[in-house]
Amino acid sequence: MNATTLTVAIETLDAEATEAAIPALTDILRDCVANGASVGFMDWNTSADYERFWRDAAASVASGQVILLAARNDDGIVGTAQLHLIGKPNQPHRAEIAKVLVHSRARRQGIGEALMQRAEAIAREKGRDLLVLDTDEHGAARRLYNRLGWTEAGTIPRFALMPGGADCGSTFFYKDLR
Numbered sequence: 654m655n656a657t658t659l660t661v662a663i664e665t666l667d668a669e670a671t672e673a674a675i676p677a678l679t680d681i682l683r684d685c686v687a688n689g690a691s692v693g694f695m696d697w698n699t700s701a702d703y704e705r706f707w708r709d710a711a712a713s714v715a716s717g718q719v720i721l722l723a724a725r726n727d728d729g730i731v732g733t734a735q736l737h738l739i740g741k742p743n744q745p746h747r748a749e750i751a752k753v754l755v756h757s758r759a760r761r762q763g764i765g766e767a768l769m770q771r772a773e774a775i776a777r778e779k780g781r782d783l784l785v786l787d788t789d790e791h792g793a794a795r796r797l798y799n800r801l802g803w804t805e806a807g808t809i810p811r812f813a814l815m816p817g818g819a820d821c822g823s824t825f826f827y828k829d830l831r
């Protein structure tokens with residue numbers, strides 16, 4: 654961790670705080686898609702689509718299924734990540750990390766790493782010791798996850814689309830915390 658990272662606070666948002674953060678979270682998601690990230694949306698999606706996504710996320714936070722993290726610096730909320738606690742009876746040890754997003758104005762300061770470290774720490778606290786995620790095979794996140802000790806299970810070609818419509822392969826990772 655470096656000096657810049659120390660000026661960023663990683664918070665866990667409850668459902669009420671998530672609702673209050675929807676404008677900032679929407680701005681982050683819009684910025685990531687506008688900058689070409691394959692994170693579930695296309696370049697024709699609108700702010701209304703992003704707001705709906707975060708309202709649904711707030712409902713999942715309320716039900717306890719999702720733990721939502723926010724990274725806050727002097728500019729407000731500039732990053733976010735989710736830990737999905739798998740509810741299947743035969744996977745009580747597993748969680749998935751999703752929507753790791755840092756606003757383009759706040760990247761390369763260690764915020765993505767700080768979000769991942771906190772998500773991992775919370776997973777341990779919750780007794781979830783097998784973590785899974787997937788990401789664009791060509792994105793910056795792939796380097797981040799490799800650097801943080803995640804194992805690549807493989808890449809599925811054409812798994813998703815880039816915001817502009819091009820094919821996007823997805824690389825699947827896991828991290829065994831035992």
Ligand SMILES: CC(C)(COP(=O)(O)OP(=O)(O)OC[C@H]1O[C@@H](n2cnc3c(N)ncnc32)[C@H](O)[C@@H]1OP(=O)(O)O)[C@@H](O)C(=O)NCCC(=O)NCCS
Nearest residue numbers: 685690753754755760761762763764765766788793794796
């Ligand atoms: C992937 C993503 C979350 C990374 O966020 P970030 O805050 O930039 O992440 P970090 O700062 O921890 O690490 C990114 C890089 O910055 C570097 N870095 C970290 N602190 C730094 C500092 N103080 N000065 C310079 N570089 C620094 C890291 O070494 C890393 O370098 P690398 O990409 O060459 O390996 C961000 O790029 C993003 O939101 N992308 C779009 C959305 C996306 O694809 N998300 C993944 C979905 S699964």
